[in-house]
Amino acid sequence: MxxxxxxxxxxxxxxxxxxxxxxxxxxxxxxxxxxxxxxxxxxxxxxxxxxxxxxxxxxxxxxxxxxxxxxxxxxxxxxxxxxxxxxxxxxxxxxxxxxxxxxxxxxDLGKGIDFAALYQADEKLKSNDLESLVDYLNALHGLEITHFPDNSAMKNLNHEHIFHFPFLEENGFDLDTIQTGLQDLSMEYKTDLSLKKAVKGLGEQYLSNGNILLHGDFYPGSWLSTVDGLKVIDPEFGFLGDREFDLGVLLAHFDLTLQEGSLKTSFLQKYRHTISENLLNAYHGVEIMRRLIGIAQLPVSLDLGQKKTMLEKARNLILS
CATH class of the missing domain: 3.30.200.20 (Phosphorylase Kinase; domain 1)
Structure with a gap:
């Protein structure tokens, strides 16, 4: 090679x-x-x-x-x-x-930029971009798929970093290198046995087979702003699974980028497919947690108090 x-x-x-x-x-x-x-x-x-x-x-x-x-x-x-x-x-x-x-x-879609700027304070998702995201997931989750690569190796990699690594008490990743006090804050969740049991079950659901084609990593880093509007790239995590996973990831990043709560309401009103609210909440919550106390860190503009509030919200979503 x-x-x-x-x-x-x-x-x-x-x-x-x-x-x-x-x-x-x-x-x-x-x-x-x-x-x-x-x-x-x-x-x-x-x-x-x-x-x-x-x-x-x-x-x-x-x-x-x-x-x-x-x-x-x-x-x-x-x-x-x-x-x-x-x-x-x-x-x-x-x-x-x-x-x-x-x-x-x-x-080449042109020298566009991804939507990482949303993680900075006061950056808001534009209404036309929200419409594009709804449009995309409505179409994607409505496809009738008879065959798609298993992609179990990538799912296993993602599973490790979403459902397992962030909840290990000793994983070799000192969160204080990200933000002083974050390591101690994370221990409240890493030692919560009821939370870890729920996350383990959710991880097993994630690994199960489905029949809906998912992007698999539907967050601002996979959205590209170009002169021709929003584009969606980097689907290497794609798999057949639960619609709620793509949606949960999306909603988690609405929270992590401090978007208005009405954005979630607007999105779900325009989303056409039937979903489980409990499953959506759980995927939503675990994505927040893995981004705040896992290795896949983002340039979020959150102080420690805001992260605590968001982690509490995530726990409640998972256990709801």
């Missing part, structure tokens, strides 16, 4: 069978911050494309193993949703899939 990096030469990239006849490569640069994969924006004499390569580890945490076949899942996901006119307009077109090198080549 050719192990590409952000510093890979144009000569190395040219050696790959990805390019059209007489297509010359002009430049290759990182295409934003990617947690999981190498992502390059490549300018050629004919076009601008995005090259993504999966590795046997997490890009942001190279010491953390990750299933390299996740790029196959992303490719299949994009191929499926291209048949739906609503989803197609929110997604990049696949140009080429090169499984030998775990590379996916897609159209």
């Amino acid at each position: 050719i192990d590409l990096t952000e510093q890979s030469s144009l000569q190395t990239l040219r050696s790959l069978p990805l390019w059209k006849e007489k297509e010359e490569l002009i430049s290759a640069k990182p295409a934003g911050e990617s947690n999981m994969n190498l992502v390059l924006r490549i300018e050629t004499s004919l076009r601008s494309v995005i090259l993504k390569q999966s590795k046997p580890y997490v890009r942001k945490f190279p010491q953390m193993p990750a299933p390299i076949e996740r790029i196959e899942v992303e490719h299949t996901y994009y191929e499926i949703i291209q048949s739906d006119p609503t989803l197609k307009k929110y997604s990049p077109t696949v140009l080429l899939y090169y499984p030998n090198e775990h590379i996916l080549l897609t159209e």
Whole structure:
């Protein structure tokens, strides 16, 4: 396997069978911050494309193993949703899939930015972006899917970091390096046996098979703001499961970004599919917890008191 990096030469990239006849490569640069994969924006004499390569580890945490076949899942996901006119307009077109090198080549949606700015104080989600998110999940969760890659390895990775690692009393991750006092605060939840029992059961539900195609990581880092509106990217965690999981992740990030409570109400009023309120609440709560006391930290603008309030809300949602 050719192990590409952000510093890979144009000569190395040219050696790959990805390019059209007489297509010359002009430049290759990182295409934003990617947690999981190498992502390059490549300018050629004919076009601008995005090259993504999966590795046997997490890009942001190279010491953390990750299933390299996740790029196959992303490719299949994009191929499926291209048949739906609503989803197609929110997604990049696949140009080429090169499984030998775990590379996916897609159209360049332009130099957009993700929605990470929402984690800063006073940043609010615009009404047209909310409409796009509702539109996307209504269409995605309404697809009739007969086959999708198992993706159990990625589910197991996600399961570890959502339902297990954050609740270990000793996991080697000192939360005081994130915020002084957070480690002591976290122990209230790491030692709560009724909470941990509920989270364990929820994790088993997450790992069970379903028949609804999910994005699997539907949070602001997977939403891209472009000149053509909101786009949805990075579906390598996609799987067949509970609609409530995608929804719970979304609602948790409404909380973590301090959006108005009316945003949740508005979203759920426009969401067309039947859901379990208890299951939605549980997924909502555990996503808040894993983002505040797990390793997948975010640039949230919350003081320790706000985090305590939010963790209490999350516990109540899980145990409701």
